[in-house]
Amino acid sequence: MKRKTAHVTRTFRKPSHMHPANFFVPIVEKTTPAIISITTEDYVVNRKMSQILHHFLFPNSQAPGKEVRRSFGTGFIIHPRGYVLTSEHVIHNAKTIYVKLASGETKPAEVMWSDQKRDLTLLRITTVRGPLPVLPLGSSTEVQVGEMVISIGNPLGLENTVTTGIISAKNRPVQIAGRKYEDIIQTDAAINPGNSGGPLINMNGEAIGMNAFIIRDNHGLGFAIGIDSIKPLIRKFL
Template sequence: MFEERKRGGFFKIFITALITSLGVGIVMLYAGMLLAQRYLTTPGSPQIEQDINNLPAPQQIAVEVPAASESVVAAVAKTATPGVVGVSVLKVDSNSIYERNTAENWNIGSGVIVTSDGYILTNHHVAGGKNKRIVISLIDGRNIDGTTVWSDPVLDLAIVKIDQKDLPTIKLGDSDNVQVGETAIAIGNPLGLQFQRTVTSGIISALNRTIEIDNNYMEDLIQTDASINPGNSGGPLLNSKGEVIGINTVKVTSAEAIGFAVPINVAKPILAQLIENGEFNEPYMGIFAYDREAITYMDNNYKLDSGIYVVQVDKAGPAYKSGIKEGCIITSVDGRKMDTMMDLRCYIYSKKPGDIINVTHLSKGKTETVQIRLAAKIKDGLVTR
């Protein structure tokens, strides 16, 4: 009896436990299905379409580009190239005073058309000095004879004139605003007229550089890593706006990617007078000076913080007569600070012979201001006006 109850009770307990386990399992399974549905399955189709439609299209997140897809260099090359010319100069080398043994050589360089009526800026070593003929090669294939109307061997600049009208020109920029690291573009004829108007690009590497050439110093040059070769001489160095900021002049042959250009601002007052009067009467002060970078070439122990150091004075010139001597440090002219010889040239060239300037200089620790009446520099001497 007791044994039957025990068996019956065990059976009931077993059935109850089984039913309870099944119930808990069903509940857990249902809960798991709910969780899975909530967290593991993807949303319905309407939700998917809505999310895709809300995503920005590729055009909306891409960087906006101009309608013309040209790069800066390509755009500058397109607009500036017509204003670049080839400059072929026939020079005669004589071995005797009677010129019995002469050799004729064609030198090839580049130039920049700066006025529509034919003023062309180039280098002195391209178009300066004695020559027999100058031929300007235009982009339309014409070859026009030209004449050198001004040249300066110290600046290595020259201006050639051709008798033409409606020529394509290149706008002149402001070399005082050039910054290291900005884009630099050179156009010229690196291997002569066979490869006319070759375009190279780089950056402005440095400013106010001084280099020594044949025991002479060229000061305040723009240094660039844009490729410059001999045939590029006289061609333009351009900024990203397509403006001329310099005239390419020389390359360091012992190193790659080191070229130099003469800042364009020094040529502006010269061009202005040529355009206005048909000639440039160069105002003459009668000194030559070095800035603080150039002075280290002569004496590493001498330090110049500001101003320009006078190294040569023409004793027949106006500066000497007013008391400027070798060793003086010119600090300002007419209240304008002077830290480079290029600063002084740009200001003096904006004057006319006969104009009076006030020069402040330091001599033997004493500051003094003197008045100088500028002379006119001509080939055979000086004429004071």
């Protein structure tokens, strides 16, 4: 009796990032190199009454010095020469500004242009390793309510944190504490302190907004400045 030959069919698993449910993965991998974390330092005098009294009661002891206050924020590179877009309140009154690239490299930054009323700032960083990766700018005019978006930032100093959500509303004018926000995009993508200045990204891997602020104690309410209202103000740097 002739023996039958068994044919074994091998099943190869696709890499996890190829799974249909993981379509955010290539977008994050594409955009993250252009997103930077920002740390600022400001020196404030601690004027607590106990320290003032200490100065008078113990005049020979060391006087209370200046206290270093550090703040965190996010930005994204819009030009290969090192121009970084971020929120003005991230660097407001900062004495020193440092940015950390996705590569881990830390560089000092200087303010090239700033608009406090609109809460916008453009920083410049210098690097010796050639052109920097850039996050393409999309269109906030063309986005639609219900469209999926990604937020990548530095909340509470936790670098490159990724959250997702949808656009909840658009074209909301908001005025807070003397700042005028135009063309506001509302999203339920988680935005926390430290996300300010980071990009709101569409499914094409383009920045369609810059994360601006949240309403405290209200979950699911994040706000970004539409990129189309920013473009005319920074065009000479693009």
